[in-house]
Amino acid sequence: MPLARAHSDSFSSVYLEGDRPAGVILVARRGWTSRVAAMGVAKPFRGRGVGRRMLGEALEEARARGDRRMLLEVFEQNPAAVRLYQAAGDAEARRLLGYERPAEPGEAAGLAEIDPLDYARVAAREYEPDLPWMLAPETLCGWVAPARAFRLGEAGSAGAAYALVNDTPGESFLLWGLLVPAPGRRKGWGRRMVRALAALHGGKACRVVQVVPEDLAPQFLARLGFAPLPLNQFEMRHDLGA
Template sequence: MMNSTVISKAAAHWSSHQLADILSYCFEGYLVSFTIDGETFASRFGAEDISLNDSKVWVQDGEPKALAVITRRGQSSRLGAFAIRPELRGQGLGKQFMRQLIDEARARGDRNMWLEVIVGNDSGQALYERMGFVCQQTLVGFHATGSTQFRETGELLEIDPLTMAKKMLVDTHLRLPWLSTAETLYKLPGKAFVLNDVAYAMIIPVPHSRQFRLRMLYVDPAARGRGHAKELLIQLQERFPGLSTATAIPEQIAPLFLSSGYRQDPVTQYEMLLKF
């Protein structure tokens, strides 16, 4: 039983550094270890288009106990992160908080809400399903192993990330997770590359390390099926040893990565959608 009321406040009342601390604090005991610092919080969720007025912090006795990060684009919103302190879990508050977020999304005219949930977080997935979310696809991640030999046929050139984003934006058949869309990528603090004028990639540094993460791989539609993506993946891991990806790669693309000297990570996510 709760001893006092939990109230919600707009996340705009806190700084990025404070929100990062709150998020890390509320994720204690989560299925997958999670911590984030203020600079990374601002960079990551800024690129994902965080709405600080729509994001919520729930407070009990003056202490933050839960946080929901809401990102928005047009009439679509996304639950970018949702964490509740261990001592408040199992009391029905997750459903209460989610109902508030969904009601507010409907009230502002959103047509849908997206989220990702770690596979194995059965209680979280069950909550989202009860709220009406439906699984759309499985998202996976990879680490380069450097075990594949391949003859290079093109030169890897650095380009403006906005150039890559513009290429992706005009591809009307492209349907990517929120984390991998052009609208997210060009705002990240990274580098973009092109191979043979048709294959593109976005690389960002991993915070507080010397490692790098592949955030997107894109090939012009007319050039697909000719090995450009595989060569690009192999050249990237040669230039950036230990290269990894975010857990945001659609599972159906896994064979390309596996054949290019990458191993799949054990952590996977479900992308889920609620239509209003």
């Protein structure tokens, strides 16, 4: 039976064989860029070209819209998925790492909660350019509760640190953003912030998901006690032309 396609919105689709879901692809857009936010094929339909079709149609539609590039992330340790994307013409743009820091006692004194939107505004001023989609300040602008943002030190001063976190069940909390404005760097503010967050979360371990470019501050993270996670992602890019 041929697959039918139902649009969940203007850019995302569910593929069906009769009333049986065969696959789904979710596409996000920003400016001239599309991103495959999620893609999956139901187990009975794997090996039948469903993923290839979904990705090919998403690329064709992005090109027809006038988008300039398509982005996606895939775990390097999933060779079948990597081959699928490579066959579609996606190139490995960079490796994305995750990190974890073991639980450690700390002191939360001086930690002030701020609006997550204020964190995004500071990130827009201080972050490196061309970060992965999930770390970009324009993505962080959309973070709401249960995400929480914090400042240590006085806003606008030469000594301050900022963080964006999300607590999770289990033995770790997620650190989505950590920054020290340029005037306060190499003065221990990053370490004090991480220890304060650990105290706030009851001594839980701190985890960073696999969205950090491997060349983005690895020595800084190592000094804070973070070690790379065993699995990592590739950010892949498909240039669609002008």
